[in-house]
Amino acid sequence: MSAVRERRERERAARHQLIVAAARELAEAEGWEAVTTRRLAERVEYSQPVLYSHFSGKDAIVRAVAIDGFGRLGAHLHHARTATPWRREALRAACRAYLEFASKRPALYQAMFVMPTDLKFAHAETPPELRAAFDEFVSCFRPDNARRELFAEVIWSALHGIAVLSESGRIPPDSEEERLDFLITQLADTPSSG
Known part of the structure; x- marks a missing residue:
């Protein structure tokens, strides 16, 4: 070249x-x-x-912003997850980091998860930035846990619900730690997860 x-x-x-x-x-x-x-x-x-x-237009711009956002989210989750050597605390740190990202960057979060895009999750065409962000949650569970991807999906889904419901004022923000405790206890204490 x-x-x-x-x-x-x-x-x-x-x-x-x-x-x-x-x-x-x-x-x-x-x-x-x-x-x-x-x-x-x-x-x-x-x-x-x-x-x-x-x-080609605004939809393509939103898609590009979303992909960039997943790169940023993945880096944020990685930093939080690797800041502690304990798997259970790594999961809590990643969960907190996710909710922090969603609350501090609402427009970016909206492009990533709320606005319509053609981004595919769990698909051969999934951009690497999306997969890398998801893998930060997968990494919170032991490698010998055959259900670790399922656990990561449930964690991600629950966190997304908490983020959207908190942002819209439909659930009180002062109960966030209690929600995280419940979520982490339910999954981290499940056989083959710890």
Whole structure:
């Protein structure tokens, strides 16, 4: 590959990341309804045709933001999980980190889990960022636990429910630790999980 072509590819990748970051920041500041191709073009100082050369429209932008979000979530979960050598405490730390991420980054969380995208979970086409984030929960359970993926799915599903219900005010936030204790006790104390 020529040096000119490599430079163009690096520039294209940098533009792509700039657009994704601008969309995420705009959504976090003003909500997803504020994210339009016109507003993004102004914010990144490129024309709308340049934006469309990267993304076919808002749905594609939301998808890219979601994938980027899963990369961020995976890194956040990994840091929390590996900060303690004890498996049960690692699970608690990962659960707390998940809920913290959801509450501190609601617009990003919304792109990842609430807004419609064509992202597939548990599928051959699952982007590696999604799988890596999920694997942080899988890693909280012993490798000899044949049901560790199921346990991770249940944990993730319950945490998602807690995050969405808390964000909408449908469950009181002051009971979060009690919910985590219940969830972790139910799964961590199950035979073959610890």
